[in-house]
Amino acid sequence: MDSPLTLDPLFHLGPVPITEPVLVTWAILLLLALGTWLATRRLSLTPGKLQTVLELLVTTIDAQVRDTMQRDPARFRALIGTIFLFVLVANWSSLVPGVEPPTARLETDAALALIVFAATVWYGIAAQGLRGYLATFAEPSWVMIPLNLVEQITRTFSLIVRLFGNVMSGVFIIAIVLSLAGLLVPIPLMALDLLTGAVQAYIFAVLATVFIGAAVGEQTPANSVSSAAKETRP
Amino acid sequence: MSFDWWTLGLQTVNVLVLLWILSHFLFRPVSEIIAQRQAAATDELSHARAARAEAEAALVEAQARDAAVAARRGELLFGAQTEAESAKRQMLEEARKEVAKLRTEAQAEAQRRHAEAQRALQNEAADLAVDIAGRLLERLPKATRTAGFIDGLAQAVAELPEQTRDGLASEAPVPVRAAQELSAEETALLKSRLAGVLGREIELTVTADPSLIAGLELDAPHAVVRNHFRADLDRIRQELLRHD
Structure with missing residues (x-):
């Protein structure tokens, strides 16, 4: 078995090496x-089963974002939802024989964490302005500036390492058990891996929401009233 | 350990592309359809609230109309009742008056009929009495029917005023009616009695009239002197009727 820390290109597109995680991600x-x-071609006001599931997914993401950030979830829905869906599908792709989840590789997790980091900065500046965003690093005191800067990096690394460790370990254990015990023995572990993958997707999405929420700061009273009005609207 | 920066870049791009795809094909249309449904539901709710408000207003209006109709009905009933009671009182009063009037008229009619019947009975009784007396007197001897009345007639003539007596004496002949034919003696006796009363002889024209029953009647143009039972019975009858 190859080391999870090494990555060999499958082929090259010009100078660009195409590795397995990239290929699986494309799939x-x-x-x-x-x-x-296909699922959203014919949406209607009276939803069918599939549309109901999709609406449940969207409303659940919205509710999660709203509960965490206390803001209108519309601006953050696509990012958080995409991260959740991609991590979930990527984690569960290990069920396909011969496919290694892209999230079991550092590069994919780093790419996701970088996007979350960039989104945190982007939304922070958009919400509070550059000066206001930078001022958040001096809270509660300017003494905290180095620690806050370090925190930005460490929590990004923690995102990477948490997802990578959990998914990679699952894949690694299943591979080891499969090489030792044969065909049916790894099935319980694969079921556990499904749960772990879903939990990790949820954790990654929630942490991304928390980080972005911390960056955009407290909701203004006017926006709070607007948001509350929207929430209570039937 | 190795870290493939190309893979990092490609995966970053891949996730960003996926972000655009899911945003375009999943999150935006689904959230829009949810928003549309919420808007439609809100719209329906507002319509329902408006319809409910209209229905409640219509209900209040209908209740007010019902109350007005009930009040008007009560007024009409009260008016009709009052009017009916007034009409009833008036009708009763008129009926009472009519009954009293009818009773008075009936009493008057009854009294009138009673009086008539009584008069008729009295007439009948008087006629019967006269008839009985007449029949009884018819049983008297014929000689007594005239002879006994000559003196009475002369006495009645004597009681006439002098002027009338003079008038009788100047008239000739004086008609005399008798209950039966007078005999020559009776006629001579009558003439002599009258001559004694009048102071001179007069001529007499005696005719028989059985209706006198008994007695004589002198029928001069200016004086009538009766001395017979018919006259007496008529007088008695008149007296009876007058006293009754």
């Missing part, structure tokens, strides 16, 4: 694009 991307296009 996932194609699957999700095709699936969502």
